[in-house]
Every structure is written in structure tokens, then in C-alpha cells.
Amino acid sequence: MDILVILENNQGSLHRLSKEAIVAAQKLGKSVTALVMGSDSDKIVGHLTGYDLEKVITVGHDLVSSYNADGYSEVVRQVTESCSPNIIVAGHTYQTRDFMPRVSAKLGVPFIPDIVSLSDQGFIKQVLNAKLNAEMSSTSERLIISFQSAAFSEEELRPGSCSVEAFEATLDASGVRSISEEPFQEEAGDVDLDSAEILVSVGRGIEKEENVPLAFDLAKAMGAEVSASRPVVDSGWVESFRQVGSSGSNVAPKLYFSLGISGAIQHVVGMKGAKNIMAINKDPDAPIFEIADYAVIGDVLEIVPKLTEALDRS
Amino acid sequence: MKIAVLIKQVPGSESTLPMNNSQDWIDEPSVTFVMNPPDNFALEEALLIREKMSEGEVVVVSMGPSRVQKVIREGLAKGADRAIHLEEDGQIEIDPLLIAQRFTDILKEENFDLILTGLQSDDTGMGQTGVLIGEMLGLPTATLAIETDVLDGQIRVKRELESGWFQWVQLPLPASISIQSGLNTPRYPSLKGIMGAKKKEIRTVPNSDLLSGEQAQSMDRIFVPTTSKKTEVIEGDADQVVERIVEILRSDIKVT
Numbered sequence: 001m002d003i004l005v006i007l008e009n010n011q012g013s014l015h016r017l018s019k020e021a022i023v024a025a026q027k028l029g030k031s032v033t034a035l036v037m038g039s040d041s042d043k044i045v046g047h048l049t050g051y052d053l054e055k056v057i058t059v060g061h062d063l064v065s066s067y068n069a070d071g072y073s074e075v076v077r078q079v080t081e082s083c084s085p086n087i088i089v090a091g092h093t094y095q096t097r098d099f100m101p102r103v104s105a106k107l108g109v110p111f112i113p114d115i116v117s118l119s120d121q122g123f124i125k126q127v128l129n130a131k132l133n134a135e136m137s138s139t140s141e142r143l144i145i146s147f148q149s150a151a152f153s154e155e156e157l158r159p160g161s162c163s164v165e166a167f168e169a170t171l172d173a174s175g176v177r178s179i180s181e182e183p184f185q186e187e188a189g190d191v192d193l194d195s196a197e198i199l200v201s202v203g204r205g206i207e208k209e210e211n212v213p214l215a216f217d218l219a220k221a222m223g224a225e226v227s228a229s230r231p232v233v234d235s236g237w238v239e240s241f242r243q244v245g246s247s248g249s250n251v252a253p254k255l256y257f258s259l260g261i262s263g264a265i266q267h268v269v270g271m272k273g274a275k276n277i278m279a280i281n282k283d284p285d286a287p288i289f290e291i292a293d294y295a296v297i298g299d300v301l302e303i304v305p306k307l308t309e310a311l312d313r314s
Numbered sequence: 315m316k317i318a319v320l321i322k323q324v325p326g327s328e329s330t331l332p333m334n335n336s337q338d339w340i341d342e343p344s345v346t347f348v349m350n351p352p353d354n355f356a357l358e359e360a361l362l363i364r365e366k367m368s369e370g371e372v373v374v375v376s377m378g379p380s381r382v383q384k385v386i387r388e389g390l391a392k393g394a395d396r397a398i399h400l401e402e403d404g405q406i407e408i409d410p411l412l413i414a415q416r417f418t419d420i421l422k423e424e425n426f427d428l429i430l431t432g433l434q435s436d437d438t439g440m441g442q443t444g445v446l447i448g449e450m451l452g453l454p455t456a457t458l459a460i461e462t463d464v465l466d467g468q469i470r471v472k473r474e475l476e477s478g479w480f481q482w483v484q485l486p487l488p489a490s491i492s493i494q495s496g497l498n499t500p501r502y503p504s505l506k507g508i509m510g511a512k513k514k515e516i517r518t519v520p521n522s523d524l525l526s527g528e529q530a531q532s533m534d535r536i537f538v539p540t541t542s543k544k545t546e547v548i549e550g551d552a553d554q555v556v557e558r559i560v561e562i563l564r565s566d567i568k569v570t
């Protein structure tokens with residue numbers, strides 16, 4: 001098996017999921033080639049030379065000095081034609097979501113995304129909002145796959161050596177149609193989720209905006225801060241700086257107390273580092289219970305007011 | 315401004331999800347279906363763009379068995395002008411390349427200025443259809459849009475990046491954009507809208523007219539995930555549950 005692993009260059013540092021993708025690649029095949037694009041690729045190459053890789057290919061073309069979907073997908077196409085890998089591997093990052101399907105369409109090669117583990121027959125992927133897993137496979141001779149965060153541990157990276165090779169991509173300015181501006185961060189709120197010892201986190205299970213104060217009351221009784229899942233923020237029920245998850249904050253409190261949150265991966269990546277996870281959910285099969293230390297099966301609207309009362313009393 | 319919005323019908327987050335007999339998908343007759351949540355935001359964005367420009371057409375497009383007529387009607391009731399239904403035989407489709415080719419085959423005749431999709435479907439979670447269609451039609455693409463601004467022949471899109479970062483991207487039209495949830499507040503259909511929807515055109519493309527091709531990927535089985543974590547399950551009436559929680563908070567976790 002020849003593997004091509006596409007690395008993500010975050011302004012000179014290697015994306016965490018790219019390291020995990022290298023581990024996946026090392027497990028999948030004998031010969032692993034890594035591809036890095038963008039300015040600052042030297043810095044990335046500097047980190048890579050200690051890993052067991054066949055070689056690292058760098059592409060320094062001006063049109064891919066910063067990320068854009070047109071340029072990146074075209075470079076991956078050209079590198080793939082040149083080194084004929086059986087499998088193209090990447091971390092399932094937002095950047096991968098943005099350009100990898102273009103590579104799939106350009107090459108006519110299927111893309112199985114967001115894999116959580118390998119099985120004997122194929123690839124395991126979450127479906128139906130993480131409530132079930134599916135085993136996927138493909139008959140194609142060439143395949144693109146991407147791995148979900150924590151599918152592999154970067155601690156398993158096999159050390160070794162690798163050579164470096166520059167690849168001359170042929171790119172035409174007319175093929176790069178989108179203009180990307182500098183990334184920026186929105187103004188932060190006045191709440192610091194990072195330093196909270198306890199987070200009471202509200203999910204869609206709170207059912208309506210009028211019920212949200214129940215969570216704030218409980219938080220007050222516990223000396224906690226309130227965080228939330230995305231749909232609750234999307235509905236405008238709590239401020240966006242309270243959102244936990246892949247597009248919000250990463251938190252690791254002493255206690256994460258989740259109220260009516262299903263446990264989708266995009267939420268879980270932001271809170272699974274909590275020392276204790278307690279979750280209330282009326283669905284005994286909710287995926288949040290897979291990572292919870294304490295699984296409370298019940299109705300938040302019934303339990304939360306009583307709990308607040310009990311804590312206030314004592 | 316002619317906008318296509320792809321809306322998929324998926325199992326609702328509250329639905330039960332029993333497996334079918336061959337254990338390769340859920341037993342669809344026992345499932346409640348809804349409009350894929352991000353597609354609902356995509357539809358709203360299309361309607362807002364049409365309203366802002368005070369001209370144009372919004373066409374909802376859905377592929378699936380006859381049950382998807384329900385989300386199509388919902389889209390029309392909310393204000394889409396007409397619909398296209400690509401009829402499937404009821405077999406779950408999971409090959410994004412084939413799905414995108416089928417859409418492309420139908421969409422290309424229409425020369426849309428903008429194709430909006432949800433960033434990913436809640437059921438299979440492939441997250442690629444909109445980008446695949448863009449590449450197949452030779453259009454620029456952007457994903458995870460949380461704000462759009464249509465200018466003359468261009469669209470500016472605010473994209474969500476990871477961990478609270480954002481980025482503006484400008485693309486020439488026509489373009490294919492995938493929408494992240496939360497960028498607007500989807501409307502509910504009005505009574506007038508529901509009545510009016512009955513008169514709107516739904517073009518049906520029969521299964522036999524869909525592009526055929528080989529499935530390059532398959533879903534072989536589904537199963538309930540297992541966990542190795544030790545979890546204490548707390549059940550009972552609310553008072554018992556509360557009592558146990560207080561005990562845990564006090565003695566085990568020591569936070570109160």
C-alpha cells in the first residue's frame with residue numbers, strides 16, 4: 001500500500017489532526033509520502049524529519065502560499081497523478097471538508113470522510129448524529145479517507161527518517177477564483193469558560209428559551225458558569241461565547257454537567273477533557289452517555305429545578 | 315438571481331432508530347423524518363437573498379423516495395418558487411460522487427447563479443455534496459458559510475474556521491456554497507404559504523431518468539457503538555435521582 005498523507009499547515013505549525021493522520025497512514029501502509037503546501041512549509045518539514053516517512057513533498061507555488069480550495073485541490077490532484085498512492089489520508093479538519101471533495105471529483109476517487117476507526121473489512125464512521133456506527137468500504141482502487149479527531153493518538157507516531165523533495169506544481173492564476181481574507185477572531189464575551197471549575201451546559205433538550213433560566217439557576221446554586229451546545233446558541237437563547245465544541249471553546253473543567261445534550265462529536269471534542277462528566281438525558285441511548293462518568297436518565301425540566309432547590313436548601 | 319437549494323429529508327433527532335433486518339440501515343417505516351437542519355438555514359438564506367434583491371427565483375431540489383415530497387412542500391410553503399424532485403427507489407444512497415453526478419446532470423440545464431447546500435446531512439454525514447457539485451459544474455465553492463453578502467456578480471461569504479476563528483472569502487458567481495447552521499432564523503410557513511404551495515410546480519425526475527453509475531462506496535452494516543468507559547447510571551424518580559446527584563457532587567467530585 002502506498003499512502004499519501006495531506007498535512008495541514010497552520011501558519012507554520014502542523015495541525016494536531018495531521019499528526020494523527022500520519023499515525024493512521026503509518027498503520028495503513030508501508031510507504032508513506034507526506035504533502036505540505038504553503039509558505040512556512042520549511043518549519044513543518046523541520047518537525048517531520050524525525051518521523052518514519054518515505055518522503056515529504058513540499059509545494060512552494062505562489063498560488064498556494066496561503067490556503068484556497070481551488071489551488072489546494074489542484075495540487076493534490078497533480079501530486080496524486082505523479083506518485084500514484086492507493087490511499088490519500090487526511091485529518092477531518094474544516095480545511096479538509098472545504099477542499100477534499102473537490103479532489104474526489106477531479107480524480108473520480110471516492111472520499112470516505114470522518115472515520116473513527118479501522119476494521120478488518122473497512123472503515124468505521126459515525127452516522128445518524130453519532131447514535132449508530134456504520135462500516136463503510138469501497139471497491140475503488142484508489143480511495144480518499146479522513147479521520148476524526150482522536151481516532152489515533154499522536155503518541156503512536158513512529159519515529160524514523162525521511163527525505164524532502166520539492167514538487168513543481170503547474171498552476172494557473174485563472175484557476176484560483178476565490179479571494180480569501182485574513183482569518184480573524186470575534187470579540188470574546190465577558191465569561192471565561194476556560195477557568196470555570198464547573199460548567200452547566202445547556203443543550204436542545206432544554207426545549208425552549210423560557211426554560212434556559214433553569215440552567216442559570218442551577219449554575220448559581222453550584223457556583224458554576226453556563227455553557228451551551230451549538231443549536232442553543234444558534235437559536236439565540238444564550239450568547240455565542242458560551243458555545244462548547246469544535247467551532248466554539250475547548251473546555252476541561254472539574255465537572256461538566258450536561259443538560260439535554262445528545263453528544264455529537266463536534267460537541268464532544270470541546271469537552272471530553274473534563275475531569276468528570278455528568279449528563280442528564282431522557283434518551284438512554286444518547287451518545288453523551290458513552291463518555292459520561294455519571295449518566296442520569298431523565299427529564300431535565302423535572303430534575304433541574306428540584307436539584308437547584310436541594311442545593312439551595314443545604 | 316436564480317438560486318437552487320438542496321434540501322434532504324433525514325431522520326429527526328428525536329426519532330427512534332431501529333435497525334432493518336439486514337442491519338445495513340435503519341428501518342425507515344418506523345422513523346420520523348424532518349428537513350436536514352442546515353438545509354433549513356440554507357433555504358432561509360436563499361429566501362433572504364431573493365427578498366433583498368427583490369427579484370429572482372428560489373428552487374428547492376430534493377432527491378429521495380416519495381416521502382421527500384413532505385420537505386419539498388415545506389420548502390414551497392416557506393416561499394420557494396418551485397421544486398425539483400429526483401425520485402429514488404427507496405434504497406439508501408451513500409455514494410456522494412454518484413449523488414452529486416445525479417444532481418449535476420439535472421442542475422446544469424438550469425444555469426443557477428447560486429447553489430446552496432447544507433454543510434452536511436445528519437444521517438450519513440458525508441459533508442461533501444455541495445463541493446462535489448461545484449467541482450463538477452466548474453464553479454468556485456466555499457463551505458461552512460455563516461454570513462453571505464451578494465454583490466454585483468460576486469458573493470462574499472463569512473466562513474467558520476475552527477476554534478472560534480472566521481474568514482471572509484469572495485467568489486465570483488455562479489458559485490456553490492455550503493451553509494453552516496445558525497446564520498439566520500428560519501421562518502415557519504404561513505397559512506397563506508401552505509395554501510399557495512399547492513399551486514406551485516414540482517418537477518419530478520423519475521428514477522429511470524437519473525444518471526446511473528456504479529456505487530464506489532458502500533455501507534455494509536450499522537451497529538450500536540460500544541464504550542469501555544465505566545459509567546454510573548442513575549435512574550429512578552426525580553427525588554431519588556436528585557438525592558444521588560447531590561451525594562455525588564458532595565462526596566465523589568467534591569464540588570459543592
Ligand SMILES: Cc1cc2nc3c(=O)[nH]c(=O)nc-3n(C[C@H](O)[C@H](O)[C@H](O)COP(=O)(O)OP(=O)(O)OC[C@H]3O[C@@H](n4cnc5c(N)ncnc54)[C@H](O)[C@@H]3O)c2cc1C
Pocket residue numbers: 129202203204205206207228229230231232243244245246247248249259260261262263264265266267270280281282283286298299300301327433434
Ligand atoms: C462542522 C460542524 C461544527 C459544529 N460545531 C459544533 C460546536 O462547536 N458545538 C456544538 O455543540 N455542536 C456543533 N455542531 C453541531 C453538532 O453536530 C450537533 O448538532 C449539536 O451538538 C447537537 O446539539 P444538542 O445535543 O444540544 O441537540 P440535539 O442533538 O437535538 O440533542 C438534544 C438531546 O436532548 C435530549 N432531550 C430532549 N428533551 C429532553 C428533556 N426534556 N430532558 C432530557 N433530555 C432531553 C434528547 O434525547 C437529545 O439527546 C457542529 C456541527 C458541524 C457539522
Ligand SMILES: Nc1ncnc2c1ncn2[C@@H]1O[C@H](COP(=O)(O)O)[C@@H](O)[C@H]1O
Pocket residue numbers: 319320321322323350352353375376377378410413430431432433434435436438439440441442443444
Ligand atoms: N438526497 C438529497 N437531497 C437533497 N439534498 C441533498 C441530498 N443529499 C445531499 N444533499 C445536500 O447536500 C448537503 C450535504 O450532504 P452530504 O454530503 O450528504 O453530507 C445536504 O445538507 C443537502 O443540502
